[in-house]
Amino acid sequence: MHDLFRRYGKGLTFTFIGLTAFWLLVLVILPDFKLLESSFRPYLPIKEVGGPKDVYSLGNYAQILGNHVDFNSFGLHFEIPARIKVFVLTIIYSGVVTFVTFALAYPLCFYLAKVASNKSLPTLFLLLFVPLWVSEVLRSFAWYIILTLKGPLNAFLMAIGAIEKEIRWVEGYSPVVITLVYAYVLFMVFPVYNAMQSLDNNQIEAAEDLGAPWWKIHWRIVLPHSKPGIASGAVMVFMLSAGSLLVPAIINSTTGNWFTQTIQGIMMEGQDWNAGAAFAFMLLLFCTVAVTVAMRIFRVKLSDIAK
Amino acid sequence: MNSNRRILGHLYMAAFLFYLMLPLFVMAGAAFNDSKLPTVIPWKGFTDRWFIELWNDNRIWGAIGNTLLVALAVVAIAVPVGTAGAILVNSISGRVRSILYGLMVAPILIPGVVIGISTLLFWNQFSVGSGLHLSVLGQVSYIASFVMLLVLARLQSFDQGLEEAALDLGASHSQVMRRILLPHLYPALGAGAAISFFQSIENFNVTLFTRGGADTLTVYVFSKVRSGITPSINALALIMILLTLAAAIWYELNRRRKERVESAREAEARRAEAAEM
Numbered sequence: 001m002h003d004l005f006r007r008y009g010k011g012l013t014f015t016f017i018g019l020t021a022f023w024l025l026v027l028v029i030l031p032d033f034k035l036l037e038s039s040f041r042p043y044l045p046i047k048e049v050g051g052p053k054d055v056y057s058l059g060n061y062a063q064i065l066g067n068h069v070d071f072n073s074f075g076l077h078f079e080i081p082a083r084i085k086v087f088v089l090t091i092i093y094s095g096v097v098t099f100v101t102f103a104l105a106y107p108l109c110f111y112l113a114k115v116a117s118n119k120s121l122p123t124l125f126l127l128l129f130v131p132l133w134v135s136e137v138l139r140s141f142a143w144y145i146i147l148t149l150k151g152p153l154n155a156f157l158m159a160i161g162a163i164e165k166e167i168r169w170v171e172g173y174s175p176v177v178i179t180l181v182y183a184y185v186l187f188m189v190f191p192v193y194n195a196m197q198s199l200d201n202n203q204i205e206a207a208e209d210l211g212a213p214w215w216k217i218h219w220r221i222v223l224p225h226s227k228p229g230i231a232s233g234a235v236m237v238f239m240l241s242a243g244s245l246l247v248p249a250i251i252n253s254t255t256g257n258w259f260t261q262t263i264q265g266i267m268m269e270g271q272d273w274n275a276g277a278a279f280a281f282m283l284l285l286f287c288t289v290a291v292t293v294a295m296r297i298f299r300v301k302l303s304d305i306a307k
Numbered sequence: 308m309n310s311n312r313r314i315l316g317h318l319y320m321a322a323f324l325f326y327l328m329l330p331l332f333v334m335a336g337a338a339f340n341d342s343k344l345p346t347v348i349p350w351k352g353f354t355d356r357w358f359i360e361l362w363n364d365n366r367i368w369g370a371i372g373n374t375l376l377v378a379l380a381v382v383a384i385a386v387p388v389g390t391a392g393a394i395l396v397n398s399i400s401g402r403v404r405s406i407l408y409g410l411m412v413a414p415i416l417i418p419g420v421v422i423g424i425s426t427l428l429f430w431n432q433f434s435v436g437s438g439l440h441l442s443v444l445g446q447v448s449y450i451a452s453f454v455m456l457l458v459l460a461r462l463q464s465f466d467q468g469l470e471e472a473a474l475d476l477g478a479s480h481s482q483v484m485r486r487i488l489l490p491h492l493y494p495a496l497g498a499g500a501a502i503s504f505f506q507s508i509e510n511f512n513v514t515l516f517t518r519g520g521a522d523t524l525t526v527y528v529f530s531k532v533r534s535g536i537t538p539s540i541n542a543l544a545l546i547m548i549l550l551t552l553a554a555a556i557w558y559e560l561n562r563r564r565k566e567r568v569e570s571a572r573e574a575e576a577r578r579a580e581a582a583e584m
Binding site for chain 2 (some may be wrong): 007015018019022023027030034056112123126135136137138139141169177208244246252263264275280281303
């Protein structure tokens with residue numbers, strides 16, 4: 001602090017502090033506190049806001065427990081509140097998305113880091129970047145077109161004789177997962193590539209000379225070395241997927257609701273902002289816990305993820 | 308690495324690029340199909356009417372205008388705010404630094420839905436209604452984090468001795484800032500501005516909850532896709548893909564030209580060295 005004053009003088013230092021305070025307090029911290037505070041307030045007509053009925057309660061949070069439905073997937077069968085089911089399934093399928101993106105990205109990253117020639121790398125990366133620059137809403141729309149019942153995917157599969165009748169793709173969670181994987185796979189590729197690239201080729205060659213099979217080289221050398229990259233890619237993809245509203249809303253699979261869609265429904269169709277706040281806060285809380293746990297498991301710091 | 312596996316690698320790379328590009332081609336192809344639904348199958352003949360429809364769509368021009376305005380406002384706020392944050396974090400140490408750093412990075416990981424709703428509720432209590440101004444504030448809250456990270460990385464390579472020297476030689480604080488620190492940061496500021504601009508254009512979640520009645524391009528395309536789908540969106544998609552490709556090709560050609568100049572210069576230097584010997 002003292003150092004700041006000496007180098008930039010009072011005026012500039014206070015400007016820096018002021019701008020940072022505006023960002024962190026006014027744009028981040030205070031709105032989140034307001035979110036928490038609102039989440040305990042009941043939904044009242046405008047006239048009664050601030051009146052005797054406007055007392056704090058857990059009513060909004062209790063809403064998640066209403067409306068029981070059957071939970072019937074992953075070989076399990078029991079009764080569960082509808083919104084909890086959506087919440088749980090959102091988390092599970094975000095995990096699926098994360099895993100699939102990793103499975104797709106890993107061989108690609110290995111190719112980019114260890115096989116591809118240095119000369120072709122910039123061109124390859126440019127090609128990889130192109131879809132990333134086309135906006136997310138359009139990329140989701142592309143999959144909406146591909147997956148429709150009379151769409152190109154079914155037509156292609158029928159033409160090569162793989163299926164006899166059109167498959168209804170837009171059902172359940174699979175279309176959402178397919179589209180999320182496509183939308184976010186590059187967020188896995190870049191950090192994993194960065195981590196893998198720093199691996200010394202000699203280590204792989206030494207293992208080969210000593211007779212290690214290829215899978216063991218990956219399991220014992222490449223994979224452990226890429227761990228920080230995998231962790232940050234996984235956290236990024238998981239957060240983006242769980243928080244995505246655009247993709248599930250465009251795909252619009254009625255039997256594959258995402259938790260963000262539940263929140264949107266409460267906010268916009270229900271116009272119940274306080275209940276919306278409660279649900280948004282639950283999502284925020286879950287994300288915070290998930291990131292913390294992931295950092296513990298992979299033993300990485302926030303600064304590693306931020307790269 | 309045996310050659311079989313090398314070929315397998317090339318194949319995988321090609322397949323992956325195919326997987327990334329194919330949906331874009333399908334979407335672009337549908338722009339020319341004379342069918343009321345956006346699809347490539349069945350092919351009902353070639354048409355350019357979706358482009359004409361797009362051109363005559365007044366709402367979309369309004370939405371594009373709004374999007375650019377919001378993006379410029381986000382750049383104008385996020386760049387100074389993120390830079391100030393980075394300078395602050397860079398010049399302190401210990402526990403306070405790690406807390407501050409954590410607070411500055413966290414917004415990247417907060418779901419957009421949460422940012423949107425919290426911004427809406429926070430400003431609503433001061434009777435500031437929803438609208439694009441709130442979208443700007445909501446977007447800045449996490450986009451400033453990207454700027455902060457870029458500037459902070461650039462600050463690592465900054466020699467603070469330069470500032471000391473300037474101060475010793477009698478420069479004022481603002482002169483040090485203007486003539487020494489900022490010029491060093493220019494590349495990071497430029498990159499930060501570009502990222503802020505594109506992040507803002509892309510943003511959906513925050514904007515959806517804070518926009519009030521106003522359209523941005525993303526929200527408009529979304530509502531168009533959700534309700535009465537017409538292939539004019541495909542026409543728009545094709546134009547955007549072409550713009551992206553043009554930018555990519557321009558960038559690639561530029562890079563290759565630079566590389567050639569560079570290697571020519573190196574060869575020249577080698578020749579000169581050889582001649583001297």
